Structures are given as structure tokens and as C-alpha cells.
Amino acid sequence: MTTETVGFEKxxxxxGLGEGWKWDKGSWWLTPLNAxxxxxxxxxxxxxxxxxxxxxxxxxxxxxxxxxxxWDLDGKLLSFVSATSAQKIPSIADLCPAADWVERETHEYFxxxxxxxxxxKPLMTRAGDPLGINLHKEVAQ
Amino acid sequence: MSFRIPIGPYHPALEEPYKLELICDGETVQDAVMNVxxxxxxxxxxxxxxxxxxxxxxxxxxxxxxxNVHSLSFCQAVEQLNGAEPPERALHIRVILAELERLHSHFxxxxxxxxxxGFKTIFMACFTLREKVMDALSAISxxxxxxxxxxxxxxxxxxxxPQAVLNILDEMERGxxxxxxxxxxxxxxxxxxxxxxxxxTREHAKAMGAxxxxxxxxxIGQDMRRAAPYAAYDRFQFNVxxxxxxxxxxxxxxxxxxxxxxxxxLRQALTTLPEGPFxxxxxxxxxxxxxxxxxxxxxxxxxxxxxxxxxxxxxxxPERVRVRTPTFMNMATVRFAVLGQELADSPLIQASCDxxxxxxxx
Numbered sequence: 001m002t003t004e005t006v007g008f009e010k011x012x013x014x015x016g017l018g019e020g021w022k023w024d025k026g027s028w029w030l031t032p033l034n035a036x037x038x039x040x041x042x043x044x045x046x047x048x049x050x051x052x053x054x055x056x057x058x059x060x061x062x063x064x065x066x067x068x069x070x071w072d073l074d075g076k077l078l079s080f081v082s083a084t085s086a087q088k089i090p091s092i093a094d095l096c097p098a099a100d101w102v103e104r105e106t107h108e109y110f111x112x113x114x115x116x117x118x119x120x121k122p123l124m125t126r127a128g129d130p131l132g133i134n135l136h137k138e139v140a141q
Numbered sequence: 142m143s144f145r146i147p148i149g150p151y152h153p154a155l156e157e158p159y160k161l162e163l164i165c166d167g168e169t170v171q172d173a174v175m176n177v178x179x180x181x182x183x184x185x186x187x188x189x190x191x192x193x194x195x196x197x198x199x200x201x202x203x204x205x206x207x208x209n210v211h212s213l214s215f216c217q218a219v220e221q222l223n224g225a226e227p228p229e230r231a232l233h234i235r236v237i238l239a240e241l242e243r244l245h246s247h248f249x250x251x252x253x254x255x256x257x258x259g260f261k262t263i264f265m266a267c268f269t270l271r272e273k274v275m276d277a278l279s280a281i282s283x284x285x286x287x288x289x290x291x292x293x294x295x296x297x298x299x300x301x302x303p304q305a306v307l308n309i310l311d312e313m314e315r316g317x318x319x320x321x322x323x324x325x326x327x328x329x330x331x332x333x334x335x336x337x338x339x340x341x342t343r344e345h346a347k348a349m350g351a352x353x354x355x356x357x358x359x360x361i362g363q364d365m366r367r368a369a370p371y372a373a374y375d376r377f378q379f380n381v382x383x384x385x386x387x388x389x390x391x392x393x394x395x396x397x398x399x400x401x402x403x404x405x406x407l408r409q410a411l412t413t414l415p416e417g418p419f420x421x422x423x424x425x426x427x428x429x430x431x432x433x434x435x436x437x438x439x440x441x442x443x444x445x446x447x448x449x450x451x452x453x454x455x456x457x458x459p460e461r462v463r464v465r466t467p468t469f470m471n472m473a474t475v476r477f478a479v480l481g482q483e484l485a486d487s488p489l490i491q492a493s494c495d496x497x498x499x500x501x502x503x
Contacts (some may be wrong), residue, residue: 025435026435074368097348098348109185
């Protein structure tokens with residue numbers, strides 16, 4: 001932990017981002033993991049002028065998809081973890097346009113459906129291509 | 142009457158494949174639809190089926206221009222997982238490579254921008270200076286691209302003769318200060334072609350998550366080298382140029398001033414290069430273990446922030462390798478920059494966003 005990050009968890013608490021923040025290998029993580037409501041979090045981050053960075057999907061051994069939402073708050077990376085076993089999660093693209101391409105890509109790679117979107121046009125693949133191309137097990141459409 | 146004009150994927154102005162559909166009313170652009178993915182190679186998928194050492198070589202192929210930042214980000218993430226600590230000399234060498242690569246990328250971008258605005262003399266000047274950077278990179282690494290310099294725990298090659306690189310740096314700096322900066326900042330041709338053209342407002346840049354020189358030309362002053370320092374960047378003094386106009390000229394100015402800052406950083410890194418080893422001992426099967434966990438590394442690439450997230454399950458093959466490149470965030474902003482602009486200006490506006498489709502598509 002660098003000197004700049006010491007005590008930052010208190011700042012995050014004071015900003016109303018909850019308790020349980022921990023610095024670990026390049027990011028602040030809100031613990032317990034799997035607890036974040038992605039839309040509430042997105043609204044909080046936008047109000048705080050944070051910059052949307054990425055969504056990282058990870059296929060777990062039990063085939064659940066873990067989704068890490070990353071935001072930059074003044075140079076500090078904040079990660080919120082959510083998970084979906086039904087492969088559905090609310091979209092945040094209407095709140096944060098920067099998430100549009102990332103959601104479309106995650107849909108193609110991991111077959112995650114982002115609910116609330118009008119359309120989820122292919123980004124890297126083409127219409128009719130199979131979905132879930134990064135999954136370890138073949139998933140039929 | 143409205144026209145839909147498809148441009149690409151074989152693009153008349155830029156060498157990489159992507160497709161832009163411009164909806165025009167006469168000569169004025171009313172809307173734009175961006176299509177990418179023509180260079181999709183499944184790098185993340187491939188990286189999750191190779192061991193960590195193979196992964197370093199693979200991710201360096203994400204991009205032909207900023208290849209070094211990919212292997213650097215990857216290695217930094219693995220080092221966080223397995224606790225490998227690169228020696229101080231290696232951290233300096235990583236900065237030197239990263240800044241030479243930034244100069245190479247900015248010269249390339251400036252040359253292409255000059256060519257698209259019809260200023261071929263500057264195109265030639267930029268590419269002449271770029272050759273000097275390539276000579277320096279070649280002298281250090283043995284390669285003009287894909288340098289193969291980064292390893293977990295340090296770098297693969299030492300810089301045996303820092304003075305030789307400093308000599309090249311003097312020549313480059315003279316070219317930048319005497320030719321590039323005065324023309325980009327003061328020349329009437331540049332001004333008439335670029336001022337007020339392709340404006341990306343701060344609000345749009347922020348909403349789209351834009352990063353790097355594109356964002357800094359729209360008033361967003363973040364630079365990972367300053368905001369979240371890595372390698373040895375916290376040892377050096379440098380400025381982060383920021384402009385607020387958001388037009389093509391502001392992007393030119395930011396790129397030109399960043400070249401000077403890169404020269405400043407290079408001079409400091411080369412003159413203070415510490416003595417000592419440049420790598421931890423070579424990994425063996427017993428020593429090179431990556432414990433289970435997740436690590437994230439962010440690096441300021443020439444085009445902006447690159448993020449690597451690596452999740453390890455304790456085996457020698459990563460469970461997840463996430464690569465988020467700067468152009469992936471920046472390219473969607475083109476839609477806002479071309480709105481209301483002349484159709485003939487759209488190639489320059491697109492190019493001024495410094496796109497890299499190899500990075501975007503991966």
C-alpha cells in the first residue's frame with residue numbers, strides 16, 4: 001500500500017460509499033464482494049464525478065459470471081463486484097454512455113444479458129455470430 | 142436531403158480497418174455510426190489458454206505502436222500477484238522505454254495529422270524525427286517494434302550506454318522545439334485547418350470516459366503517470382499539458398507539448414539511471430509461482446490509460462486476462478466530434494482522436 005492510499009477508506013466512507021473498503025493489488029475493493037447494486041453504484045459514481053473505466057467479467061468454476069465494475073475517482077481505482085448466475089444484470093448504459101461498448105462486448109464474450117437496453121448490437125463480432133465466445137464451455141444461443 | 146455515406150472498413154485515410162457511417166445533410170455531418178471489430182483476434186481468450194510467460198509475448202502483439210505498454214501492464218499485474226520486485230534500474234529502464242514509445246507514437250500521429258491537413262512538409266519532418274526514436278529503441282532492444290523488454294521482475298536488457306540515447310534525445314528535442322512546436326502552435330495553415338474543427342466538449346469527453354491526450358485536449362487533466370504513478374515516474378518532475386478548446390488544434394498542441402515532457406522525463410531517467418541489476422533472477426518452475434488472486438495494473442499509454450486485470454487461480458495459466466485499451470474508450474467520442482462538421486474534415490477529425498484499432502479490437 002502506498003502512502004497515498006493509507007486512510008483513503010475513511011474518505012470513501014465519508015463520501016457515502018459504504019464501509020468495508022480494502023486496497024488490494026491495484027484497486028480499492030468494496031467488501032464483501034458480490035454486494036454491489038450496479039445502478040445505485042453508477043449513480044453515486046456519476047454524482048462524485050468519477051470516471052467509468054471498465055467492466056471485467058470473470059467466469060467462475062461454478063459457471064456463475066462475476067462482474068467487476070471499475071471507476072476512477074481522482075486517480076484511485078474503485079472496484080465494485082457483482083455477480084450473476086442467471087447471466088442477467090441491469091444495464092448502466094443509460095446512466096453512463098461510456099458503458100455502452102463495454103456492455104456490448106461483455107454480452108458477446110460472456111453471454112451476459114444487460115437488461116433495460118433497447119438493443120445490444122454486436123461490437124466485435126457480427127450479427128448472427130455465436131455469443132459467449134470467451135466462455136470456457138460452449139454455450140448455445 | 143440526407144445521405145448515408147459508408148467509409149471503410151478499408152479506410153481511405155487511415156491504415157487500420159474500421160467502418161464509419163456518416164449521415165450527412167449536404168456536406169454537413171448530422172450523425173455518425175462507428176463499427177469496429179474488423180481486427181478482432183481474441184487476445185483475451187488466447188491469453189487465458191497460455192502460461193504467464195507466453196502471455197507476455199502474446200499481449201505485446203495487441204498493438205504495433207504501443208506494444209511495450211501492454212507487456213509492461215501485464216508484467217506489473219503479475220508482479221503484484223507473485224510479489225516480484227523489479228530492481229530500481231529496471232524501473233528506470235521501463236520509464237525510458239515507455240517514453241521513447243510515447244515519442245514514437247506521437248511523432249507518428251503528428252505526421253499523419255499533418256498529412257491529412259495537407260501539410261506534407263511537417264509529415265516528413267515528423268517521420269524524420271520518428272526514425273531517430275526508432276534508432277534509439279532498436280539500439281536498446283534490438284527491435285523497432287515489439288521490443289521484448291519486459292519480464293516479470295524487471296527487464297530483459299540493460300541500457301549499457303545511456304549517453305548514446307541522450308545524444309539522440311538532443312537531436313530530437315531540437316527538432317521538436319524548432320520545427321514541430323512553432324508550426325503546431327503558430328502556423329496559419331494549421332490554424333485555418335484545425336482551429337474550431339472537431340470540437341469534443343469536456344462534458345462529452347467525460348460522459349464517454351475519454352482518456353489520454355484526447356481527454357486532456359478537452360480539459361480533463363488526468364494522466365496515470367501523475368495520478369497513480371507506476372515504475373519510477375514518481376521520481377521525476379514533469380508537467381501534464383492540458384488544453385480546454387477540445388478541437389483538433391488543441392489535440393495537436395497537447396501532443397506537441399507532451400513530446401517535450403517526454404524528453405524531460407527521458408533526460409532525468411537517463412542521467413539518474415541507478416547502478417545495479419536490471420532483473421531479479423530468472424524464473425524457474427519452482428520459483429515462478431503466481432498465487433491465486435486478482436491484480437490490476439494501469440499504465441499511461443501514448444493514447445491514454447491502459448488497464449490490465451489478471452485473475453489467477455494458482456496454476457501457471459491465468460484464469461482471466463482483461464485488456465481495456467484507451468482507444469476502446471476514445472473512439473465512441475468521434476460521433477460527437479464530427480456532428481455539424483464538414484464531411485471533408487471528418488478524416489482529420491477521426492485521425493485527431495489518435496485511433497488504434499488493433500488495440501480496440503484486440
